[in-house]
Amino acid sequence: MHEKLKVRYHIGGTFPVIDREKWDSESCNFSCFSSYTFAKCEIHILDCITHSSCHKMYKQLFVTILFIYLFVCLFIFPFTPSTASLHRAISHGECSGDSPASGGGSSGGTASLSLSVCFSPVTRAFPVGGVSFVSHFSLPSLKHIGFAPRLRAVMLRSCARGPQDALRCALPAAVPAVCDRLRECAARIPEAREVLTILEKCTKQQCKGDFPIVVFEGLDATGKTTVTQAVKDALDAVLLRSPPACISQWRTIFDDEPTPIRRAFYAAGNYILASEIAKASTQAPVIVDRYWHSTAAYTIASEINGNVQNLPPVQDGVYQWPEDLLKPDLVLLLTVSPEERARRLEHRGLEKTKEEAEMEANSLFRQRIEESYRRMMNPACQEVDANPSKEEVLKTVLQLIKKHCAL
Numbered sequence: 001m002h003e004k005l006k007v008r009y010h011i012g013g014t015f016p017v018i019d020r021e022k023w024d025s026e027s028c029n030f031s032c033f034s035s036y037t038f039a040k041c042e043i044h045i046l047d048c049i050t051h052s053s054c055h056k057m058y059k060q061l062f063v064t065i066l067f068i069y070l071f072v073c074l075f076i077f078p079f080t081p082s083t084a085s086l087h088r089a090i091s092h093g094e095c096s097g098d099s100p101a102s103g104g105g106s107s108g109g110t111a112s113l114s115l116s117v118c119f120s121p122v123t124r125a126f127p128v129g130g131v132s133f134v135s136h137f138s139l140p141s142l143k144h145i146g147f148a149p150r151l152r153a154v155m156l157r158s159c160a161r162g163p164q165d166a167l168r169c170a171l172p173a174a175v176p177a178v179c180d181r182l183r184e185c186a187a188r189i190p191e192a193r194e195v196l197t198i199l200e201k202c203t204k205q206q207c208k209g210d211f212p213i214v215v216f217e218g219l220d221a222t223g224k225t226t227v228t229q230a231v232k233d234a235l236d237a238v239l240l241r242s243p244p245a246c247i248s249q250w251r252t253i254f255d256d257e258p259t260p261i262r263r264a265f266y267a268a269g270n271y272i273l274a275s276e277i278a279k280a281s282t283q284a285p286v287i288v289d290r291y292w293h294s295t296a297a298y299t300i301a302s303e304i305n306g307n308v309q310n311l312p313p314v315q316d317g318v319y320q321w322p323e324d325l326l327k328p329d330l331v332l333l334l335t336v337s338p339e340e341r342a343r344r345l346e347h348r349g350l351e352k353t354k355e356e357a358e359m360e361a362n363s364l365f366r367q368r369i370e371e372s373y374r375r376m377m378n379p380a381c382q383e384v385d386a387n388p389s390k391e392e393v394l395k396t397v398l399q400l401i402k403k404h405c406a407l
């Protein structure tokens, strides 16, 4: 009647989004993409259990998790200076073990238990951390223990569903959410108040004019600046870019902030830009260098770890265009091979952004951005092969614009 379930639960030095597939019963391999150090603790919950000790095990587990929660809330948030740099704190642990077949037919098979300790993304000034649990019990014998379903129900009630929820927090996809986020940090970052003031003035004028709106998206150095300028000249259009000029002087400030604040800045930029687009589209065609798809794709790619399979599934809500944001008529996604992009970056020779450096070091990050772009919906991106010469790319792009927009 003995079941052996070896559980090792580990919370790493940072609280990254854990790549679940990299966890095994022996160790936890955290793939960190965040450099913020938060806390370090390693907990070995239990080593060996028998049926009779299952009940005890869950209690022990629960108490341990409560302990972590209290430890984090009472000690780390208020006192640790690194709270200031904590912006994403999610950890996942999964544990499983094979149990030998047992007598009596009441148990056997594989025991698996998964735990998720999820902290909501935390802004510097207003930690909104909380711990919630998800627990799955697939060990047949556990069904007979009354405590397990009750515990599971309690855990699920307070459950935040892991990385996807963190993603939604990181990506404020409506004006009220953007305003709330900026308001939260305005006491510490005066520029947030300025952005908020501009945003509040802009959200009224969101109706587009009769001229088409064409957005260009793509990774850095795929040729957006080059082609948007050429299209502007060719169509006698208005060229706008995100974040818009009226707030771009504060960009470096927000780029150093934790994800939720940083993305709130870019999201606000899109809404502010929308009113400029609306106005300009009454006068001429509007060409836009980056818009919502950039904000979404970069957020998704940096909040999710590992390869593209870990991205939220196709059709997930995170790929939807925000309901309250002015839609463009056409979105063109410029793509180039990694080699060509590297050549162009080298040739351009500008200082690399943090994301650019990360992309170079991590080709999975680049793949996640591109795949997120491809999954965006309503409007979806139309892909353009931007490997050919500038003239050829311009020709292709103009043909697409003529085909899709009334020009």
Ligand SMILES: Nc1ncnc2c1ncn2[C@@H]1O[C@H](COP(=O)(O)OP(=O)(O)O)[C@@H](O)[C@H]1O
Binding pocket: 218, 219, 220, 221, 222, 223, 224, 225, 226, 227, 344, 345, 347, 348, 386, 387, 388, 389, 390, 391, 393
């Ligand atoms: N089709 C192209 N073929 C070759 N080089 C290009 C092409 N388009 C752009 N470039 C060059 O690549 C570099 C990056 O282009 P840029 O327009 O600044 O990209 P982005 O705005 O997407 O970062 C620039 O030096 C530019 O001259």
Ligand SMILES: Nc1ccn([C@@H]2O[C@H](COP(=O)(O)OP(=O)(O)O)[C@@H](O)[C@H]2O)c(=O)n1
Binding pocket: 219, 220, 221, 224, 225, 242, 243, 266, 267, 269, 270, 289, 290, 291, 292, 294, 295, 296, 298, 353, 355
């Ligand atoms: N609408 C936007 C525009 C930019 N961004 C962010 O800004 C970065 C790219 O800005 P950039 O100025 O380097 O763009 P390009 O010079 O490549 O056109 C992206 O990596 C995004 O993180 C965003 O999130 N949303």
